[in-house]
Amino acid sequence: QIDSARLWGDIHETAKFGATPKGGVKRLTLGAEDKQVRDWFRAACEAAGCEVRVDALGTMFAIRPGRDMSKPPIGIGSHLDTQPTGGKYDGILGTLAALEVVRALNDAGIETDIPVCVCNWTNEEGSRYAPAMMASAAYAGDYTTDDILGRKDADGITVADALDTIGYRGADAVGKQKFSAFVELHIEQGPLLEAENKTIGVVDRGQGIIWYDGTISGFASHAGTTPMPLRKDALAAFSEVVLAVEKIARDHGPNAVGTIGEIKIDNPSRNVIPGDLAFTVDIRSSESNILDGLHSAIQAAVAEIAARRKVSIDVQQIWRKEPTVFNTTLVDAVEAATKEMGYSHRRITSGAGHDACNLAGVVPAAMIFVPCKDGISHNELEDATQTDCTAGANVLLHTVLALAGV
Amino acid sequence: QIDSARLWGDIHETAKFGATPKGGVKRLTLGAEDKQVRDWFRAACEAAGCEVRVDALGTMFAIRPGRDMSKPPIGIGSHLDTQPTGGKYDGILGTLAALEVVRALNDAGIETDIPVCVCNWTNEEGSRYAPAMMASAAYAGDYTTDDILGRKDADGITVADALDTIGYRGADAVGKQKFSAFVELHIEQGPLLEAENKTIGVVDRGQGIIWYDGTISGFASHAGTTPMPLRKDALAAFSEVVLAVEKIARDHGPNAVGTIGEIKIDNPSRNVIPGDLAFTVDIRSSESNILDGLHSAIQAAVAEIAARRKVSIDVQQIWRKEPTVFNTTLVDAVEAATKEMGYSHRRITSGAGHDACNLAGVVPAAMIFVPCKDGISHNELEDATQTDCTAGANVLLHTVLALAGV
Ligand SMILES: NC(=O)NCCC(=O)O
Numbered sequence A, B: 001q002i003d004s005a006r007l008w009g010d011i012h013e014t015a016k017f018g019a020t021p022k023g024g025v026k027r028l029t030l031g032a033e034d035k036q037v038r039d040w041f042r043a044a045c046e047a048a049g050c051e052v053r054v055d056a057l058g059t060m061f062a063i064r065p066g067r068d069m070s071k072p073p074i075g076i077g078s079h080l081d082t083q084p085t086g087g088k089y090d091g092i093l094g095t096l097a098a099l100e101v102v103r104a105l106n107d108a109g110i111e112t113d114i115p116v117c118v119c120n121w122t123n124e125e126g127s128r129y130a131p132a133m134m135a136s137a138a139y140a141g142d143y144t145t146d147d148i149l150g151r152k153d154a155d156g157i158t159v160a161d162a163l164d165t166i167g168y169r170g171a172d173a174v175g176k177q178k179f180s181a182f183v184e185l186h187i188e189q190g191p192l193l194e195a196e197n198k199t200i201g202v203v204d205r206g207q208g209i210i211w212y213d214g215t216i217s218g219f220a221s222h223a224g225t226t227p228m229p230l231r232k233d234a235l236a237a238f239s240e241v242v243l244a245v246e247k248i249a250r251d252h253g254p255n256a257v258g259t260i261g262e263i264k265i266d267n268p269s270r271n272v273i274p275g276d277l278a279f280t281v282d283i284r285s286s287e288s289n290i291l292d293g294l295h296s297a298i299q300a301a302v303a304e305i306a307a308r309r310k311v312s313i314d315v316q317q318i319w320r321k322e323p324t325v326f327n328t329t330l331v332d333a334v335e336a337a338t339k340e341m342g343y344s345h346r347r348i349t350s351g352a353g354h355d356a357c358n359l360a361g362v363v364p365a366a367m368i369f370v371p372c373k374d375g376i377s378h379n380e381l382e383d384a385t386q387t388d389c390t391a392g393a394n395v396l397l398h399t400v401l402a403l404a405g406v
């Protein structure tokens, strides 16, 4: 069993790096607070006897040796970056529980056959740089390292510059660190486990995701002198796009969601009709064909709005992640560990994207979910109980024991 | 007659202070570029023999003495600040034409009975600080100087700090400089004069304006895991508000407009359903009772949207400027000067707010409009012809001659 108090202490100790007044965490990837938590994490992994390696995209790999060093390690872990309105658990639980697994093995004097590698993946959240799960996508071969290094945040700072600024541009090539398998513990971020009173979600699928960057060009003009019928108001057109995306997602039923999270008017002013603006779109479903349906319906709606309002609207797909089907052998291993510990559980589909979804493309991967309060995540009020977090960490420990060989 | 080439040269010379790549001007009030144009203007006024005084809100008064210094001067002028996507004429024409009137009087060796005062009013545009026509509103007694000095821009910089930074917090109390009358030349910023092929608009009325600051509080949550029916999406609610304001303005007929120019999501992220946001609303009509109708309809629509979507929406009125009726004697004087010069003309209502609308509350005031291309303003493409600008300046000169007594 893992040390529940130690895990809980670590979660609350690291929450000070980027703590917000409302009790959450704002720790954007590769920022000053991310450096602080990375330094803490490196020291803690080294104190637990691991060698810490960093790859060219800043992902951290802390390796606990096994008897057979010719076998690639069992990868465990998640991410330590957060949303701008993030909580204390999203990613953090999975990373610190992985560290706790290593400590528990140490405490019990257990040497595994296969090494164990605790991971902290760079930019899982996708808030500062797109796409989300950026480093694990590069790891899985979806992007070249150079492509990712050149991506810019809203202030024009590249990933390369941000890595250099915090000193986390590592020497290892992306993908150099191989795994025999990868298992990620995470809070559910949705309402199902809590509603059904289950402790563990055995994750067998993950939703597919498409991200878009959109722009609208109308015509900036005077709010007082431009008659209503003569306007080409980019914001009014945008408002129709928002409501169309919402309606289209609803019309596609419970296995579809659609969200517009960002909107920025160029040179906004109270008394200027918005002329140009930019926005983002996020659509998801666990079925590829529903994603296709959402995609076509949104493109058609946007074309209709643009034509009727005589503005130009451009909606560019910048990322498509197909739905994930996790490795059945590994999913069964998680379920067996859960049963061994006697926790209530159910199979579940992940609504969020995770690094494990990218890893699943190149190694056997699986995930463990624990409930979070009211299903709330990406909100400073995100919460989870010590009991559930401990249960999740124990399932992770026992899955590792089964996979790594004692 | 004024010197057309000199006026045109000045308009294009000062356009370099804040020039944009698209041929417009971005010279937000009390910023570095505003200091540049103020310094230029002060030097030009002094070179024309004026004494330049600055009041506590940075408004500049350049006085050309008259025979009878016991009489308050005839005030002429406008403003040199611009919108973020501003043009080369809005405010600038009226200020530089007023300077040109003084020079033309000098060139002709004319001494007027009553002095003439060329004005550059601080923050007419209202983009950096609300309300628009800020300094002239304080001049007219609508706000105390201290209230205005404490107002903050989006970065939290107060008017007082901004004035100190550029060295334009003057010694004179606001309102100290009295006027016998005030006349402002401006581009129309609307399409009527051009459409009817008239050179001069004799402005007899100005629209009333209400500004609101709005906020919406929904609930920030995960874009991937939050089912559509459980969302409290502040941006979707906002989108309905935008379309409601647009529809309400349209439904109130040609004498009503409504605009949302700004929207800012708190801590936006692609994969977070917007939780909290802030926005602005601008509504106008030349009839007070139509303004009332717009106001009530918007409040009702907002309440309905908030209740249905289970979000809270707050729309606070921060400014109400009643419709302006300009002084008939002064309007007649403008019309007489126009006829004397032989320019085609019509009576017209101003769609935009102007410093003269505030001045009209405390001294006899009037305005002169000239056409602008396609009625476009608050856009970098704003344009006007040298011929029309010259005509407007000549009407200003002859109105001054009639009012100031030769
Ligand atoms: N787990 C998680 O919230 N990941 C962020 C990427 C996404 O799903 O939007």
Ligand SMILES: NC(=O)NCCC(=O)O
Pocket: A222, A223, A224, A271, B090, B124, B125, B126, B132, B133, B189, B351, B352, B353, B354
């Ligand atoms: N003239 C002008 O554009 N003034 C700005 C204030 C307004 O919005 O009407």
